[in-house]
Structure formats: structure tokens, C-alpha cells
Amino acid sequence: MRLLITGGAGFIGSAFVRMTLNEHPEDSVVVLDKLTYAGNLANLEAVAHDPRYRLVRGDICDATLVGTLAGEVDVIVNFAAESHVDRSLEAPGHFIQTDVFGTYVLLEAARGAGHRRFLQVSTDEVYGEVRSGRSLESAPMRPRSPYSASKAGGEMLVAAYRASFGLPAIVTRGCNTYGPHQYPEKIIPLFITNAIDGLPLPIYGDGGALRDYLHVEDHCRGIDLALRHGRPGEDYNLGTGNEVSGVDVADMVLRLLGLPESLKQFVTDRPGHDRRYAVDSTKLGALGWVPKIDLPNGMEETVRWYRDHEQWWRPLKSGEFWEFYRRNYRPLSTGAASS
Numbered sequence: 001m002r003l004l005i006t007g008g009a010g011f012i013g014s015a016f017v018r019m020t021l022n023e024h025p026e027d028s029v030v031v032l033d034k035l036t037y038a039g040n041l042a043n044l045e046a047v048a049h050d051p052r053y054r055l056v057r058g059d060i061c062d063a064t065l066v067g068t069l070a071g072e073v074d075v076i077v078n079f080a081a082e083s084h085v086d087r088s089l090e091a092p093g094h095f096i097q098t099d100v101f102g103t104y105v106l107l108e109a110a111r112g113a114g115h116r117r118f119l120q121v122s123t124d125e126v127y128g129e130v131r132s133g134r135s136l137e138s139a140p141m142r143p144r145s146p147y148s149a150s151k152a153g154g155e156m157l158v159a160a161y162r163a164s165f166g167l168p169a170i171v172t173r174g175c176n177t178y179g180p181h182q183y184p185e186k187i188i189p190l191f192i193t194n195a196i197d198g199l200p201l202p203i204y205g206d207g208g209a210l211r212d213y214l215h216v217e218d219h220c221r222g223i224d225l226a227l228r229h230g231r232p233g234e235d236y237n238l239g240t241g242n243e244v245s246g247v248d249v250a251d252m253v254l255r256l257l258g259l260p261e262s263l264k265q266f267v268t269d270r271p272g273h274d275r276r277y278a279v280d281s282t283k284l285g286a287l288g289w290v291p292k293i294d295l296p297n298g299m300e301e302t303v304r305w306y307r308d309h310e311q312w313w314r315p316l317k318s319g320e321f322w323e324f325y326r327r328n329y330r331p332l333s334t335g336a337a338s339s
């Protein structure tokens with residue numbers, strides 16, 4: 001299979017590229033990535049010299065480029081996105097451009113090329129907050145942040161291309177993903193890297209919002225399975241059933257690093273903060289998907305990776321990173337911007 005993997009220099013996309021080239025010797029991969037702040041070629045160092053891999057720096061919104069690349073492959077796997085909820089609250093336009101318009105450009109190219117598969121990497125956030133129970137794939141989409149609304153918009157276009165043009169598209173809706181190579185803005189890598197530097201761990205609101213954390217390798221295995229054995233036209237949830245709060249994440253990180261609880265800092269809540277996500281993954285389970293890495297082991301490995309790879313994350317925590325950080329976080333006690 002010849003795959004066009006968009007967003008392949010990001011966190012999950014790069015893990016998927018590495019996994020595909022490792023586990024499918026006959027496959028080749030073209031990565032299309034704009035290399036935004038979240039894209040990082042260091043994530044692809046392990047495959048940089050593999051003759052089956054090629055990198056194209058470019059934008060999924062560039063229809064000419066995407067059309068050319070689509071003609072050279074059999075399938076598109078779309079990871080490219082603006083992915084951070086807090087940034088979507090500050091600048092929604094980037095999210096609508098990449099996550100909605102960019103998805104349209106890819107779908108149009110896949111249709112033109114007559115591809116036999118299109119896989120859209122989506123998120124459990126499209127269901128909106130789930131106060132009780134677990135969302136099945138048939139549950140309505142009720143996104144509540146500009147990020148999740150833009151991901152839902154991308155999915156709506158996928159649904160339209162299936163129905164209108166018979167495009168054999170599959171959607172995966174993964175839950176919160178963690179592991180090595182994750183840009184240190186998401187809670188787990190942010191808390192680990194802050195803790196290593198003795199900085200406070202900023203917990204939104206009362207720290208009680210619940211998320212389900214999935215190791216990046218398990219997420220990639222699920223996407224690979226859906227791509228190769230899923231039914232075109234179907235959506236597949238990926239979750240583990242964990243229910244972990246912000247306070248739980250802080251406690252785990254501090255315990256693994258042997259640091260004091262006093263590093264926990266409660267900050268003003270994220271506007272519209274979804275209280276809970278929870279999906280039912282029975283459908284992908286029926287194809288044989290079982291997450292293999294449990295959270296305690298995955299967290300231990302991840303903390304060790306960030307301790308051992310300071311050269312990977314230190315350069316990322318500078319300049320624009322801290323400017324965003326100062327704008328985004330406000331300690332509850334004073335209401336002043338944090339540093």
C-alpha cells in the first residue's frame with residue numbers, strides 16, 4: 001500500500017509513520033506536513049533514511065499539491081490538524097481552515113484519484129461532554145469547543161463524500177492520547193516537563209474533569225486495523241475505559257518523579273471545559289483491537305522518555321510557547337497571568 005500520511009510530523013502521525021514502515025515492509029509512505037509549531041522533523045528521524053519514506057513540506061489546504069500527491073498513492077490517512085483546545089479558544093480560524101477546509105481538499109483529491117480508502121483521524125470530542133454512560137458511534141455529535149466543532153465539521157464532509165460520491169472513507173474517534181514525542185502543551189507532557197523544572201502544574205478549575213488516556217502505540221494500532229480491516233463507511237471509537245481527572249494526572253506525575261504535592265496549582269478553568277468524555281469501543285474491539293499498554297506502565301515509560309530526552313522538548317518550551325502560556329493560565333488566587 002502507498003500511503004499519504006498528512007500531519008505525519010506531529011505526535012500521533014509520526015508514531016503511525018514509524019509503525020507503518022516497521023510493520024508493513026511492502027508499504028511506502030509520503031508525509032505531507034506544514035510543520036506548524038506542533039510539527040517536528042525530529043519525530044521522524046528514525047525513518048529519515050528509509051527509501052520507502054518521503055517528506056513533503058506543505059499545506060493540506062493547497063489543492064494543487066494535494067492533487068498531485070494523491071495521484072501517487074493508494075490511500076490518504078489524515079492526521080493533519082490544529083489539535084489543541086486552548087489554542088482553538090484564542091484563534092478558531094486556524095482550526096476551521098485546516099480541520100474543515102483542509103479535510104475538504106483531501107476528500108476532493110481522494111475522489112479525483114479514485115482511492116480505495118480514506119481514513120479521517122477524528123476525536124471523541126465530537127460527541128461533546130458525556131455526563132454519564134459511553135458514546136456509541138451512532139451518538140449525535142455535539143461539539144462544544146472550536147476545536148471539536150472543526151473536527152466535527154471535517155467529519156460531516158467525510159459523511160457527505162461517502163453519501164454523495166461513494167468515497168470509501170473510514171473515521172476513527174480516538175480519546176486522549178499520550179506517550180513519547182507529544183508537544184508539551186497537552187496535560188501529560190506539560191505536567192511532566194514543568195515538574196522536571198520544578199514549575200507549578202496548572203490544573204484547570206477544580207481539577208475534576210475526566211478524560212480517558214490511550215497510549216499512542218495503541219491508538220496507532222487501532223487506526224492501522226481500521227484502515228486495513230474496517231468497513232468503508234463506518235466510524236470507530238477508540239477508548240480504554242479509564243476515567244482520569246486533572247488532579248489524578250498531576251498526582252501520577254509527581255509520584256513518578258518523587259516531587260511534592262505543593263507543585264499543584266489550581267488555575268482559572270478552561271472556558272466551556274467539557275466535564276467528561278467516554279466512548280464505547282466495542283465495535284473496533286470486534287475487529288480485534290485491544291489496548292495493550294495500561295496507564296500506570298504507559299505513564300512510567302512516558303515520564304522516563306521525557307527525562308531522557310530533554311534535548312527533544314527543551315527547545316520547544318521557549319519564545320512563543322511561554323507567550324501563549326502567559327496569556328492562557330491565570331492562577332485562581334490572584335487572577336494575574338502566571339509565569
Ligand code: NAD
Nearest residue numbers: 007009010011012034035036038039059060080081083177
Ligand atoms: P499534533 O498537533 O501533534 O500534530 C499535528 C500535525 O499536523 C503537525 O505535524 C502539524 O505540523 C501538522 N499540520 C497542521 N496543520 C497542517 C496543515 N494545514 N497542513 C499540513 N500539516 C498540518 O496533533 P496530534 O496530537 O498528533 O493529533 C493528530 C490527529 O489526531 C489530529 O487530527 C487530532 O485531531 C487527532 N486526535 C488527537 C488526539 C490527542 O489526544 N492528541 C486524540 C484523538 C484524536
Ligand code: DAU
Nearest residue numbers: 083084085123124125175176185186187202203204209246
Ligand atoms: O479527547 C481527545 C482529545 O484530547 C484530542 O482530540 C485533542 O487533540 C487533545 O488535545 C485532547 O484534548 P483535551 O482538551 O482533552 O486535552 P488536554 O491535554 O488539553 O486536557 C486534558 C484535560 O486536562 C482536560 O480536562 C483539561 C485539563 N488540563 C489541561 C491542560 C493543558 C489542565 O487541567 N491543565 C492544563 O494545563
